[in-house]
Amino acid sequence: MSIPPPECLKSPMHVPSKLLMGPGPSNSPPQVHQAMLKPLLGHLHPEFTQIMDEVKEGLRYLFQTKSDVVCCVSGTGHAGMEATMCNLLEPNDVILIAQNGIWGERAADMASRHEADVRVIKKPAGEIFQLDELEAALKEHRPAVLFLVQGESSSGALQPIYGVGPLCQKYGVLLAVDAVASLGGVPFFMDQWGVDVVYTGTQKVISAPPSMAPIAFSDRAMAKVRARKKPIRSFYADITWLANYWGCDGSPRKYHHTGPVSSVYALREALSLVCAEGLESLWARHAACAQRLHDGLTALNLQLFISDPAKRTPTVTTIKVPEGVDWMKVTKYFMNKYRVEISGGLGPSAGLVWRVGLMGYNCTSDNVDLVLKIMKEALDQQSIITSKL
Amino acid sequence: MSIPPPECLKSPMHVPSKLLMGPGPSNSPPQVHQAMLKPLLGHLHPEFTQIMDEVKEGLRYLFQTKSDVVCCVSGTGHAGMEATMCNLLEPNDVILIAQNGIWGERAADMASRHEADVRVIKKPAGEIFQLDELEAALKEHRPAVLFLVQGESSSGALQPIYGVGPLCQKYGVLLAVDAVASLGGVPFFMDQWGVDVVYTGTQKVISAPPSMAPIAFSDRAMAKVRARKKPIRSFYADITWLANYWGCDGSPRKYHHTGPVSSVYALREALSLVCAEGLESLWARHAACAQRLHDGLTALNLQLFISDPAKRTPTVTTIKVPEGVDWMKVTKYFMNKYRVEISGGLGPSAGLVWRVGLMGYNCTSDNVDLVLKIMKEALDQQSIITSKL
Known part of the structure; x- marks a missing residue:
């Protein structure tokens, strides 16, 4: 054997316990991990397709849709973005991307790989797009698709979606x-907001491990897919195949790909917890914890990156790094002393902010208080270090 | 809330224990399931990238390569096929696909979505391609890429790869x-065989849950990727980004996508078992169990679909359905009475064969004997039923 077995695999795997209070993944509850202990089933066994159906129902609740085509791409969040682009766009289709952070940038990258005609309207990180601005851009660019990011995790901005759907319908545009x-x-x-394609990841508020990208297509979106002149470039993310495998098209399931069986179990259990709590309670919990965090940060004399509370997503709080403070020393203090993750910025916010995630299982007042306590210590520590220099 | 939480998620998830003796997924050993109990880490945390490095070393051993670019696509086996096509092929590139079952068909589908010039040489299911036939086709078609399936799970055929690499190098062709x-x-x-791209799935011999597609690119393959005129259509499967995320390119890791953390843990543990056993032992175990199965089937007066033992992959045995026997009644007997899965045919072998998988954790003489015992019962049962009609 010219390549011997590696020494490193002879030692046990080392996985420390950490509290993940960054912008994701967040920790999963024990029930969700335990679901992955269950034995594997075949990817088309009736007991497994039953579980897929249950996942689908949970996702319909989470997305608040009655759409037929609700399923998962068997890949993490980015695979959802890619599935959106590769299914909706044909070469030269105009897509308008409202860009105020890294996700709009990645969307533009993906869309351009599909030879779409990519038009971008830009705002600085932390800003959002108003309805009249979006309407002006729709009028100007006449796109086939408008792409918005509801929670821009690089800046912490919350883009309002309400009202955009009717605008898109007025201009014959699909809203992703x-x-x-x-x-x-x-x-x-x-459904109420008129969204045509929406996707998410399993590792954020849902609190399952990163593994799949839940996605839903409206009838209008499926009509565009079915009217394509060129084939969908990806077989793996082809929504017509995926919809069949997930039992969304009324036809018998065909073998598309082997679903990630254990990950589907985990998602099913995570969704059952979401449904048991109820969306209203989940939203209220995120709002209350975010408020507690924001109040606590203000009490520490820290400034939030986004000054208008209405423009903040409760799931990712961005905090301005005060002048003279080394942001990385603070995140290292969190990790080294407490094994708690908070993150620095990303893309346009790199170096400017810390990012604290409050998502699903990790979104509790205890965790908020712990983050505030450590932040105070870290800043005190740093001012001592700074004063020593 | 116009869409209420679904009733189905209020009941516990139902997952029966089954012995999966079909062509995959196969069962995972307890250690592999237990790895997924470990707490989540961030997708760029040093403890996690360490585990990724360990996976990479395990895969280098499994693929027998010293290539730099060894990593995983974060999707199941089909995602590996798609990554191969979307990275290697540009529009109008000629790809020659040796097609003797469903995988060659799927490869042709995927390649054509990328607007490659797809040339196919066909053989009936169960046949394989000889070196002189491949050379003649390389001369005729002058492809950029030759695509072969080593283990065609729809027919049980084992395509020899030894000797093809030098031919491909002679004609300036990449071998996938x-x-x-x-x-x-x-x-x-x-490396020894001169393969330029190879991929596999985690749920077969490796015996981890279906979740990722381990993949390796040779320097020659990477040179073609780097010389592309058009961008790689998929961002998610872009091997230059993946190679960076997996620490294969010597540059600091950038955030590409969120890796499927728990699945990587499971793969790491599965690979540690593979490495502990050693490839020679693993190959010998598969050969011995397949021989035991083939002998036992012959003793039951059953015929193997592939008559020449040298052309059979030990991992998937295809058995001719005798005239007058209802294949589905037999597979149902296995499942209903014993919760053991064996499969019918797929694609060109549908209706003609049963398929029995012997893969990794499930490849034991006890499992072989159990399959033989049930097969005898099922056939006896069916002859009784048949004689009653």
Whole structure:
């Protein structure tokens, strides 16, 4: 054997316990981990397709939709974004991307790989788009698709979606929404709001491990897919195949790909917890914890990156790094002393902010208080260190 | 709330224990399930990238390669096929696909979605391609890529790969191999055999849950990727990004996508078991169990679909359904009475064969004997039923 077995796999795997209070993944509750102890089933066994059906019902509740096509891409959140782009866009289709952070940038990257005609309207990180601004852009660019990010995790901004759907319908545009970092933490009504495609990730508010990208397509979105002139470039993310595998199209399930069986179990259990709590309670819990965090940060003389509370997603709080403070020393203090993760910025917010996530299982007042306590210590520590220099 | 929480998620999830002796997924050992109990880490935490590095070393052993670019696509086996196509092919690139079952068909589907010039050489299910036939086709079609399936799970055929690499190098062709249903069960030497891209799935011989597609690219393959004129259509499967995230390119890891953390833990533990056993032992175990199964089936007067033992992959045995026997009644007997899965055919072998998988954790003489015992009962049962009609 010219390549011997590696030494590193002879030692036990080392996985420390951490409290993940960054912008995701968040921790999963024990029930969700335990679901993955259950034995594997075949990807088309009736007991497994039953579980897929249950997941689908849970997702219909979470997305607030009666749409037929509600399923999961068997990949993490980015796979949901890619599925949106590769199914909706044909070469030269115009897509309008409202960009105020990294997700709009990634969406533009993906759309351009599909040879779409990518038009971008930009705002600085932390800002959001108003209805009149969106309408002006729709009029100007006449896109086939408008792409918005509900919770921009790089800045902490919450983009209002209410009101955009009717505008899109007026201009014959499909509305696609990235709800990875927001869904379950804030209200979302796919049908009432007129959203045509929405996707999320399992590892945020849902609190399952990162593994799948739940996604829903409206009838209007499916009509565009079915009217395509060119084939969908991806077989794996082809929504017509996925919809069949997930039992959404009324036809017998065909073998598309092997579903990630254990991950589907975990998602099923996580959704059962979401449904047992109820969306109203989940939203209220996120709002209350975010308020407690924001109040506590203000009491520490810290400033939030987004000054208008209405523009903040409760799921990701961005905090300005005060002048003279080394942001990385603070995140290291959190991790090294307490094994608690908070993050620095990302993309346009890199170096400017800390990001604290409050998502699903981790969104509790105890965790908020712990973050505040450590933040105070870390800043005190740093001022001591600074004064020593 | 116009969509109420679904009733179905109020009941506990129902997952029966089954012995999966079909062509995959196969069962995972307890250690592998237990790995998924470990707490989540961030997708770029040093403890997690350490585990990714360990997975990479395990995969280098399994693929028998020193290549830098060894990683996983965060999707199941089909995602590996798609990553191969979308990275290697540009519009109008000629790809030659040796098609003797469903995987060659799917590969042709995927390649054509990428607007490649797809040339197919066909053989009936169960047949394999000889070196002189491949050379003649390379001469005729002058492809950029030759695609072979080592273990064609729809027919049970084992395509020899040895000798194809030098041919491909002679004609300036990249050699891509699907080893989903074979890797670990039969010898495979990426470097020695001159394979340029190889991928597999986690749920076959590796015996982890379906979740990821381990994949390796040679330097020659990466050179083609880097010389592309058009961007790789998929961001999610872009091997240059994946290679960076998996620490294969010597640059600091950037945030590409959120890796499926728990699935990586499971794969790490499964690979540690593979490495502890050693490839020679693993190959010998598969060969011995397959021999035991084939002998036992012959003793039951059943015929194997592939008559030449050298052309059979030990991982998937295809058995001719005798005339007058209802194949589905037999598979139902296995499942209903014993909760053991064996499968019918797939694609070109549908209705003609049963398929029995011997993969990794499930590849034991006890399981072989159990399958033989049930098969005898099922056939006896059916002849009784048949004689009653």
